Each structure stands twice: as structure tokens, then as C-alpha cells.
Amino acid sequence: MVFWYGNGFGFWQMALMWIIMIAFWAMIVWGIYAMVTSTANKAKNERPNENGSLGATEILDQRFAKGEIDTEQYQQMKNLIAHKTHALVNSKNNN
Numbered sequence: 001m002v003f004w005y006g007n008g009f010g011f012w013q014m015a016l017m018w019i020i021m022i023a024f025w026a027m028i029v030w031g032i033y034a035m036v037t038s039t040a041n042k043a044k045n046e047r048p049n050e051n052g053s054l055g056a057t058e059i060l061d062q063r064f065a066k067g068e069i070d071t072e073q074y075q076q077m078k079n080l081i082a083h084k085t086h087a088l089v090n091s092k093n094n095n
Contacts, residue, residue, distance in 0.1 A: 056081050 060081065064074045 063069050
């Protein structure tokens with residue numbers, strides 16, 4: 001007897017048990033999904049280029065995030081990298 005009333009589980013008690021069980025399994029599935037996507041995003045953000053090292057913009061972004069360079073230096077270097085990349089692409093297209 002549950003709660004000393006009647007014989008066996010009532011409808012609301014059985015429904016509550018199902019809701020809690022579904023919520024429990026939903027949290028387990030969500031936790032696994034969150035861990036997988038977090039790991040995939042971290043790997044994607046730190047992906048090296050073809051020769052195994054990080055690209056120039058990734059290194060620049062990391063240096064700026066760590067506070068090694070200020071905003072003005074960051075913008076100058078980023079423009080320089082973009083200019084060199086643009087020039088490199090144009091030279092490949094002309095050949």
C-alpha cells in the first residue's frame with residue numbers, strides 16, 4: 001500500500017513515475033550529446049592546417065586572447081595577413 005491508501009499505485013503515482021523516468025533518460029541523452037558536441041567544437045577550433053601547425057590567423061587570435069598584443073597590433077597584423085593571403089591567391093590565379 002502506497003501512502004496507506006487503497007491497494008497499489010494510483011494513476012497519478014504511475015504517471016509521475018513515468019515522467020521522472022523520461023526526464024532522467026532525457027538528461028542522460030542530453031549530457032552525452034553536450035559532451036560530444038563540445039569535444040567536436042573544441043577539435044574544430046584547434047584544427048591544424050595541412051602541415052600540422054596552426055594557421056597565422058589562429059595564432060594571432062590566440063595571442064590577442066592571451067593579451068600578448070593590443071587591439072591596434074592585432075588589427076595591423078590581421079590586415080597584413082589578409083593582404084598577403086589575397087596577394088598569394090591572386091598570384092596563383094594569374095599563373
